[in-house]
Amino acid sequence: MKKFFLVALVLVLILCVPAAFPVFALDGAAVVNSGDTAWVLISSALVLLMTPALAFFYGGMVRRKNMLSILMQCFIVMSVLSIQWVLFGYSLSFAPGKGFWGGLGWAGLNGVGLEPYADYAGTIPHQAFMIFQAMFAIITPALIIGAFAERMKFSSFVVFTVLWATFVYDPMCHWVWGIGGWLRNMGALDFAGGTVVHINAGIAALATALVIGKRKNLDSNTPAPHNLPFIVLGTGLLWFGWFGFNAGSALAANGIAVNAFVVTNTAAAAAGLSWALLEWLRNGKPTMFGVASGAVAGLVAITPAAGFVSVIPAILIGILVSIFCYTAVSVIKPKFGYDDSLDAFGVHCIGGIWGALATGLFASKAVNPAGANGLFFGNPQQFLIQLATVLICAAYAFAVTFIIYKIVDKVMGVRVSEKEELIGLDLTQHRERAYTVLE
């Protein structure tokens, strides 16, 4: 009896050994690097901060009767999409597969464990990669808010956002970044999400701005931003968080991350400066709002290029993006008369397109051997791949956004009533107001 007990104990112990050392025992290549993991976790937190930052960036631009509606939309996106992502969003986006989506094999994070998944990032736990990507999935739909600000029903917004994340963001994420994604296999370069995040959200912004229509009383009363310091606070926090967005996309604490960090800062600086100079030339005075807009445009443009270009191209990317975005916002928008209220299209789509194309011009294998050379480094093919990717993504995002909008509009109505719009979304959608008059 005693002997049997001893044998059983030994057997149990032997069975426990592989369970205790699952990673290292089974796969010698997959070793977690503590420096890489720390950097990716910090970067994830930095990218998360960008959504509240965006809330203040956008919130400062609206009239004060709509301040809370913007903050609320951004925060509910954080709540809803964090859940969507772990339940099925991550699986649709990143589970290996050649299909429209990645499939549901990783739904509920099934099989997404603490050991590395080498095809995405070989030195950090798979869940670290997953949570880093979650923050991108959160901020992308939040960017669209700028297009329909001050006039969308809250309930419809939540439904629209979940559908958009599932049918626009997740598939596109899979095509560009997922194992088996067809744009990835075509050779498209998108370091940190110029296409997946900014063109995607920017073109969705244009589609929604066109179908939802202009805000009331726009001709007689152009609404001034209700709080410029909030815009600047938001910009500062976005710039800060963007280091996680771009440098974190190296998925390791290495030279590529440092390159991304340096060019990100440089491009934002160049773009802020060039927007200020443009205003100086055209309107006689540089404005705070202008520098903030320029900095954000610069950050957008450098996003797809951050891991592939060096510092001088980053300056050029920054200087030029302000010229393109400034033209989109202050010349093209008034001319066509669409009400992209907070310029989500004008900054994110235009800036994103320029960034994606600039990657095809300035990318260099000297910066990142895993990347490709661009047009100016003897590889015009890359520019064409970038151009094709931009067109495919823009067309897909525009069409599907339009369809989702129409479905939500049919079922529950997207726009608030005229009276609700005039009273403001804070009181009519949330029964709260941001500011008091007297105590």
Place this chain on the structure above:
Amino acid sequence: MKLIIAIIQPYKLEEVKEELYKAEVNLITVSEVLGHGRQKGVTEVYRGAKETGNLLRKVRLEIAVNENFVEPTIKAIIKGAKTGETGDGKIFVIDLKECIRIRTEERGFTAIG
């Protein structure tokens, strides 16, 4: 000369302004005020606690006019601000003793326009 003071719903300001411009009344002072009306207004809720009977936000207009503009001004305000619901506001008309334009030191009739 009369001083017309109107208390209106904040969201009606744009329409009232438009009506006033149509009536060629261009000189107005606007301020944000709080007041108790008879209506409950839009109730606010903070973390589940209902705030009722609080002061409601209103907009106050002050318009100084010569006699021939009194009725057109009143009509314009009503046209812009009236919804038929409680809370539309009130208009007060007060005799105005004097009006002086600081820049020119003009007084009375010419100073108002």
